[in-house]
Amino acid sequence: MKKMFMIKTPSNIYIWWNIGSSIMMMMTIQILTGIMLSMNYMNKNNPFNSSMNLYLNMNYGWMMRLMHSNMTSIMFIAMFVHMTRGLMYKSFFMMKMWMSGMMMLLLMMMESFVGYSLVWNQMSYWAMMVITNFVSAIPIMGNKMIKIIWGNFNIDIILINRFLSIHFLIPMIILLMSMIHLMILHKSKSNNPMGLMNKTDMIKLNPIFIIKDMIMVMIIMMMLVNINLVNPFVFSNSDSFIMMNYFKTPSHIEPEWYFMFFYSILRSINNKLSGLMMLIMSIISFMIIPKMNMNKFQSFNPLYKTMMLMMITSIILMSILSTKPVEYPFKEINIIMILTFFSLIPMMKLMNKMSNKLI
Structure with a gap:
């Protein structure tokens, strides 16, 4: 652990290099809030009513639920910024690190889609219908595979149960991938805005960059609290507050x-x-x-x-x-x-x- 904090880092890296550690912290908060929410989530009869129950009846459930949903959007913004920095400054030449990062992004997208489906509102149901139906496009086996995935002839509680299990499993894989990502980074070292590796211009990670990381995390947390208290549904669709209806398709399906x-x-x-x-x-x-x-x-x-x-x-x-x-x-x-x-x-x-x- 001491070696991890004393690793040599280029002295000229700035704020765009602090996003990665912030994503790691947000992932930890997501797992903690997710565990708290799962203790009060009931998917046997009506998952939509259960998700509304978290807002209305659970102590500080509104805060947990808003933090969990809005943190997802902020985390994706951070990941896209992190990826853009890698593209602009050619961090992708560390091929193993780039591929592990891409795998984490795909897993995060899968995780967010599965979590979004658990709410069982009008938009999430029809989003599930659209996405899972793409399996039927696979020649020969498609129609059989979609029934296996659904567990029925239509989307219902069986698929929600499966998605809930997947929603718990994927974070474990993401944590494993993030540890691999971090190990590759510490082995190959960070690049810098100049794009040149100067081994003489290196300083220890601790305390300067650790403090910068902590400041960045504090800024993101302040943004999250501000969004939750001032405009909590800024990232939400209006159909997210309508219970799923088998017989009414939204006029415009929007993920x-x-x-x-x-x-x-x-x-x-x-x-x-x-x-x-x-x-x-x-x-x-x-x-x-x-x-x-x-x-x-x-x-x-x-x-x-x-x-x-x-x-x-x-x-x-x-x-x-x-x-x-x-x-x-x-x-x-x-x-x-x-x-x-x-x-x-x-x-x-x-x-x-x-x-x-x-x-």
Whole structure:
């Protein structure tokens, strides 16, 4: 433990390098609040009434529930910022660390979707219906697999029980992955804004960077308390307060904001299997970015940073467009943004080949 706090770290890293430790702290708070909520969550008859009961009857249940739901959104903001910093400053050259981080992000998305489903409101039910139905797109075995997943001929309490079990198991895997992520980081050391590894300009992690991490955690906690007390449902959809209804589909099915990018890809393609394949390709695209950027000179590359900004802009625009109706001009603009996103990956490879010849 002493060696972990005395590890040598580049002296010129700043606030963007403090996000990782804040995510770890938020994950710990999520697990603690989740355990407290699970003690009063009953899913036998009506999970929606049980989730409302947490607000109304459990002592400080409203605080626990709001902290658990809003912390998820703040944690995803922190993870996306952490990932953006890795893309902009090319931290992904530490391939093992990048892949472990991507696995943690995918597990977090799975965990948040499963947790969102447990509320059993109108939007979560239809989101479950849409997502689980993508299994039926698998040739030959799809229809049989979806009945095995549901445990019935429709989504009901059986699937909620399964999701509750998964919701407890995934955090254990995430904690294991985070420990692996941390071990890889301490072995390979952090990069820095300059993109150059200068072994002479290194200082101990403790106390300077530990204090900076603590300050960052305090700022995030203050933000969370402010959101919970001033505008607690800023990240929530209005349909989240309506109990699930088998016979009434929402006019516009809209997932949580951190799924918007993937949702925009899925709904832009009419064929279910093609949409699923494009979704998988978008995930693979992030994983292969390190292989597309193996240039000789790693820092001060304005062309690369411009392309990264274009990619981030296209992701944000796709997320915004997923909240709009599937009609002109939103559908056409969304398709253009999707094509831009996927075309930037091979363009990076070409750009790196050109820069390697010039240097």
